[in-house]
Structure formats: C-alpha cells, structure tokens
Amino acid sequence: MSQDFDNAAKGYDETFTNTKIGKQQRQVVWNYVDQILSDSPKSILELNCGTGEDARHFAESGHNVIATDISRKMLTITKGKCQTLDQVTTQVLDLTNLPNLDQQFDLIFSNFGGLNCLDRDQLKRFAEWSLKHLKKDGSLVLVMMPRDTLIEKWYRKYKGDNNSIELRQSNQPTAVNVDGQAVHTYFYNPKGVIELFANLNVAQIKATGYVPSYWSEHRLEGLLLGLDLFFNLISLSPKYGDHFLVHFHK
Numbered sequence: 001m002s003q004d005f006d007n008a009a010k011g012y013d014e015t016f017t018n019t020k021i022g023k024q025q026r027q028v029v030w031n032y033v034d035q036i037l038s039d040s041p042k043s044i045l046e047l048n049c050g051t052g053e054d055a056r057h058f059a060e061s062g063h064n065v066i067a068t069d070i071s072r073k074m075l076t077i078t079k080g081k082c083q084t085l086d087q088v089t090t091q092v093l094d095l096t097n098l099p100n101l102d103q104q105f106d107l108i109f110s111n112f113g114g115l116n117c118l119d120r121d122q123l124k125r126f127a128e129w130s131l132k133h134l135k136k137d138g139s140l141v142l143v144m145m146p147r148d149t150l151i152e153k154w155y156r157k158y159k160g161d162n163n164s165i166e167l168r169q170s171n172q173p174t175a176v177n178v179d180g181q182a183v184h185t186y187f188y189n190p191k192g193v194i195e196l197f198a199n200l201n202v203a204q205i206k207a208t209g210y211v212p213s214y215w216s217e218h219r220l221e222g223l224l225l226g227l228d229l230f231f232n233l234i235s236l237s238p239k240y241g242d243h244f245l246v247h248f249h250k
C-alpha cells in the first residue's frame with residue numbers, strides 16, 4: 001500500500017536533509033542526543049526514520065539502531081545509506097498501529113515531525129507504549145512541530161494568507177501538502193506534549209531552530225539565520241521554533 005510520504009522519499013534529502021537550515025537543525029539534535037548517549041554502545045529504536053540520516057549518524061558512533069518508518073520507499077533509501085553499517089536494521093512500523101516488541105531500548109527517538117502525524121489519542125497511546133519499551137533510565141527524544149511557530153506565521157501574515165495563520169491552532173488535522181499528497185498533520189506546543197507524556201520525566205525542552213528549511217538559499221536566509229542566533233541568545237520559547245526537541249527520561 002502506498003504511504004503519505006512515499007512521493008517525498010526521492011527528493012527528501014535534497015529539499016530538507018541537505019539544505020543549510022535542515023543540516024543546522026539536525027546538528028542541534030545530534031549535539032544534544034550524542035551527549036545523552038555517551039561513548040558506550042546503546043540500543044536505539046528510531047521511529048519515522050525517513051531517509052536514514054540519523055540512523056547512519058548513530059551507527060557510525062557505534063550504536064545499534066533499529067530504523068523504522070511506515071514508508072517502504074523511505075526505508076529503501078535508509079537501507080542504501082546504511083548498507084555498510086551492520087549495526088542498522090530496518091523495519092516497517094506504523095505509529096498508529098504500534099506492535100509489541102520483545103525488546104527494551106536505551107533510546108527511543110523520533111526526529112523532525114513524524115509524530116505530528118498522530119492525533120492526541122494516538123500520541124497518548126504512543127506515550128504508554130514508549131514507557132513499556134524503554135529500559136530503566138532510558139530516554140525518549142522527540143522532535144516535533146509546534147503550534148506557535150513564529151517565522152512561518154510572520155511570513156503568512158506578510159503574504160496576506162490570513163486563513164492559514166491559525167491552521168496550526170486547530171484540533172482538527174491540517175492537510176499539509178507533501179509532494180502532492182495531503183498529509184493530515186497535528187501541531188503541538190511543548191506544554192501539550194508534556195501533558196500527554198505525564199508518565200515520564202521531562203529532562204529538556206529546546207528549539208532546534210526558528211527558521212523553516214524552505215528559506216534555505218533565499219536572499220533573506222542570512223538575515224533570518226541572524227535572527228535565529230538572536231532568538232537562541234535570548235532563549236526564546238521553543239514553542240516559537242520551527243521544531244522543538246523534548247527529552248523524557250524513564
């Protein structure tokens with residue numbers, strides 16, 4: 001069966017992973033996660049792994065990764081990227097139909113918005129499932145898209161696109177166009193996520209960046225990245241970010 005992100009798989013690295021802003025945001029995530037993983041090899045369950053950029057990074061640091069996604073096309077790219085790395089295995093896993101795995105992990109990890117495909121009830125079920133599949137002292141690191149993202153809001157206002165400004169505030173799914181496929185997307189601020197994951201302890205919440213990746217190579221990119229630096233300096237709330245990272249501890 002074809003999945004929402006199948007169309008996006010081929011061009012995903014070009015339009016997101018390899019853009020200056022995409023790379024910058026991923027580096028913020030790696031800097032944080034590398035520091036919680038430390039040196040000894042850890043077991044990682046990666047959810048919605050996409051094209052496997054993170055799986056490759058963690059495996060190259062010596063960790064064992066089960067990289068999962070609902071899209072077989074994404075997983076094919078992950079397999080290709082990680083073919084020389086024995087520590088990476090791939091598996092189809094649908095976050096809306098969570099299987100019981102007979103293993104617990106040091107880290108369960110979801111990067112860049114895969115969990116924004118879940119509604120509140122599904123996210124709550126995911127929180128319970130995570131608790132069960134984390135080792136004692138294990139970490140759950142999620143990177144998601146907030147409701148109150150600032151720069152996109154300003155941009156839409158500037159374009160006079162008033163209807164879509166408040167779309168992220170809705171509890172109804174927003175149909176986001178992903179390479180021609182309308183993907184149902186739900187936006188959450190950090191506070192809303194923490195409420196749903198009350199069974200775990202919050203260790204950190206931070207913005208991974210405030211500028212959406214589609215500004216890469218735009219003539220305003222430099223200016224916006226300057227603004228990003230400023231927002232970081234003043235520790236502007238992660239709810240205004242393009243994505244935010246939340247780290248839970250069991």
Ligand SMILES: C[S@@+](CC[C@H](N)C(=O)[O-])C[C@H]1O[C@@H](n2cnc3c(N)ncnc32)[C@H](O)[C@@H]1O
Binds near residue numbers: 048
């Ligand atoms: C924006 S991409 C993020 C990919 C990757 N984590 C990264 O860091 O680049 C979102 C991913 O979520 C996956 N996804 C969407 N719905 C899913 C579901 N119900 N179960 C598992 N993966 C899903 C998509 O196939 C896609 O690969």
